[in-house]
Amino acid sequence: MDMINLKNALEKIEMPQAMQERIVRNCNEQLHNREEHTMKKSNTYRSQKWIPAAFSLSLFLMLSIVGTAAVRTGFFKNITRWDGAVTGSxxxxxxxxxxxxxxxxxxxxxxxxxxxxxxxxxxxxxxxxxxxxxxxxxxxxxxxxxxxxxxxxxxxxxxxxxxxxxxxxxxxxxxxxxxxxxxxxxxxxxxxxxxxxxxxxxxxxx
Amino acid sequence: MKQIIRAPSDGAEALVAAYGSLLFRLCCVMLGNQADAEDAVQETMLQYLKKHPSFESPGHEKAWLITVAKNECRDILRFRQRHRQVSLEDWEGVSYDTPDKGILEALMSLPEQYRLVLVLYYVEEYPVKEIAQIIRRTPSAVKMRLQKGRRLLEEIYRKEYL
Structure with missing residues (x-):
């Protein structure tokens, strides 16, 4: 049996358009839910007694960064190979x-x-x-x-x-x-x- | 250092358009079931979108997606072994009644370890060395699987469909 036949047969398998749309929709939905969940989690105070402590800490941090021209927003990220090996940053x-x-x-x-x-x-x-x-x-x-x-x-x-x-x-x-x-x-x-x-x-x- | 930059707006749509059919084909062959293949592809895409990894080249990105899809398929197969169920959908759902149905059915009847290497080698045209890296085996083991897979495929095809 010629393996070209196998290749031809398999190459005819395409992902149906409806399935593509379904996957995109589901992925977007799940990512959105995940983001919402993370936001909710970070917005929820676990206990009322932490509020004064958090308030004083934030006040201290605010005072300590007064005068700084820019706020750090950047971060380092690894560049990886397909198998996860880090090849740079x-x-x-x-x-x-x-x-x-x-x-x-x-x-x-x-x-x-x-x-x-x-x-x-x-x-x-x-x-x-x-x-x-x-x-x-x-x-x-x-x-x-x-x-x-x-x-x-x-x-x-x-x-x-x-x-x-x-x-x-x-x-x-x-x-x-x-x-x-x-x-x-x-x-x-x-x-x-x-x-x-x-x-x-x-x-x-x- | 060259790296791929995918704008956040590209998201799931661009990813599915670029790799959807490749992964779907691979998962169909591994799982023999369209619904499970869809789940495996979706899980693979989600992992990519959640981690948003940066890669050296498109080749690395593709190999990463194949590896994740392969692992997802293995998980589904393991789940199936533990929870036996009757599939409502068979291979015909994927072959779309092509004249090559016989070859596809013969391929599906092979053990999973042969299916994957045959698809990667003959359809995705990966060299033996790279297949060995993806499935974490030695190149000679891949060659053995290719040889045995070819032989089994031919035997089944001749016996059942000729």
Whole structure:
């Protein structure tokens, strides 16, 4: 018996559309329920006697972070292989930890990235900092430029000025959307920093 | 380090569209029952969505999903062994009356250990080495299962359907 017949026979098995829809609906429902359950759990006070203690602790924490410019929202996450082996790490949800401005002059876009927590990990380890993945869209929302390779610049006093050459872009108003930054130190693999940063810029002349 | 980034908005829909049929096919062959296969695929998708793991490449993501689906099928098979029940639905529910019904029925009558390697090797075209990693056996054990599975399949097919 030819195994091609087996392959052909099995490849005819497709998941029916109704089943696909059912699975999507059930998954979304279960995830929603799980989220709701977690929220309820975190909102429930187990005992009234903990309320004063929790109140004093939160007051203490609030007082201790007064004056801090930014609140830490990011966290490290492992990158895994299919079998669960950890092969690297990535820093997630860093949108509130980096401030971005951009201006274009001639054929170059200068992106100024300011680290709001320069003394804390992972930012305190970086020597160079760069944009790893970004998109530039025009006024109609059409993507005019996209890049997924990192463009690095030296990091000084928690600030990096990254120069990106603008290719094939006409003068006009644009929106820059950065999805990934990358930071690196000597002899270290660059660390990807995920988040969403948006800013507008105008290209007046080429 | 390259990694796959799936936007949260992609969610279950994109996942089912990308891997639904592959996992469903695999689970059907492992379980021989459409309803159980659907449960196994759904559980696999849920595990992915709950953990939201980051992978090196799409190949790793696919292999992870296959491994989880395989484990889900094993759990269902173990449950069935403990709680014997009469299935209301048979293999015909999955084969959709194709002329290849005989091959599918012959495949379904093989022990589970042969079914999985045959599907991964001949349908998903995984190399022996990768199948060995997925089922946590040595490559020579995979080769043995392929050889024996092929032979058994041919024997059953000749005896029952020719």
């Amino acid at each position: 990535v820093y997630e949800q860093a949108s509130e930890e980096i401030e971005v401005t951009a201006f274009a002059d001639g054929g170059t876009l200068t992106v100024s990235a300011t680290l709001l927590l320069p003394g804390e990990p992972p930012y305190c380890f970086f020597e160079t900092f760069g944009v790893q993945s970004f998109q530039i869209t025009d006024g109609d929302g059409k993507v005019v430029m996209e890049q997924k390779d990192p463009v690095f610049s030296r990091l000084e006093d928690g600030k990096a000025s990254i120069q990106i050459p603008l290719e094939g872009i006409k003068p006009g108003d644009y929106r820059l959307l950065i999805r990934q930054f990358a930071g690196s130190a000597k002899a270290d693999q660059p660390l990807t920093i995920n988040g969403i940063w948006e800013c507008n810029f105008t290209l007046s002349r080429l």
